[in-house]
């Protein structure tokens with residue numbers, strides 16, 4: 106197991122930022138850590154990387170307890186904090202040399218060249234960091250996080266503030282890195298999770314509210330409801346259809362287009378709709394199960410009051 110978080114609580118004065126949070130991340134998994142503002146994402150990431158101690162609970166990274174092995178663990182973790190702290194007066198190569206020195210890397214020049222290539226910094230490597238665009242500064246942050254060849258990469262909102270082209274590039278970079286390393290990334294962007302992550306953990310008000318494979322999250326969240334979209338050849342009598350067993354609701358969307366709801370109990374409602382259409386001389390032009398977007402899942406799990 107790469108990361109084991111056991112019953113972690115963190116309080117800042119009277120503010121409880123994390124409340125008995127537990128999860129495990131196996132080696133090689135790319136996990137999206139989602140939550141609204143103030144949910145506790147950055148706090149959790151700072152605790153995993155050893156920059157903040159938990160108030161209670163334990164964290165193990167690569168089998169080592171963070172409280173007893175903070176320095177060893179920092180060598181195993183690459184960390185890109187939310188506000189990527191860089192020295193704007195340093196040149197890209199100079200900054201990466203300094204980071205390599207901190208880690209006592211055996212062949213720093215070769216490794217720096219490799220990371221500059223991997224993160225696409227080659228055309229900008231002779232510039233001062235202060236002269237770089239935000240996207241390239243983010244790449245410098247990723248390059249420093251990757252320099253010691255960490256087993257685990259923790260990325261706090263890695264694409265925030267980037268333009269759409271830079272977002273695509275940095276996502277592609279993270280996807281490639283995720284083939285070899287355990288990656289945990291926080292984000293507010295749902296498409297980012299769908300594009301990069303195999304698994305999603307959603308945190309709200311300091312507590313985990315969902316933890317599932319990306320593709321299963323929707324079904325597990327909306328397990329008590331299924332929606333079928335049906336387009337008939339002409340408007341139908343909804344009262345008649347709603348009397349069929351298993352149908353809990355019908356709403357009209359367009360001339361002959363309906364959303365039909367049924368309990369998500371594993372019973373397929375589509376044959377019932379089909380049979381009703383035949384008996385009532387209606388033709389079904391299109392029928393499909395609606396898949397809920399990750400946005401809807403996020404909203405359902407984290408809207409205020411939940």
Ligand SMILES: Nc1ncnc2c1ncn2[C@@H]1O[C@H](COP(=O)(O)OP(=O)(O)OP(=O)(O)O)[C@@H](O)[C@H]1O
Pocket residue numbers: 117120121122140141142143144145146147148149187
């Ligand atoms: N140093 C601190 N002192 C006091 N309270 C803090 C401190 N750091 C964070 N908090 C509080 O803890 C809670 C969790 O904050 P955290 O930064 O972990 O959330 P987040 O999910 O990363 O939010 P965002 O998406 O806005 O970055 C918030 O209510 C925040 O105000």
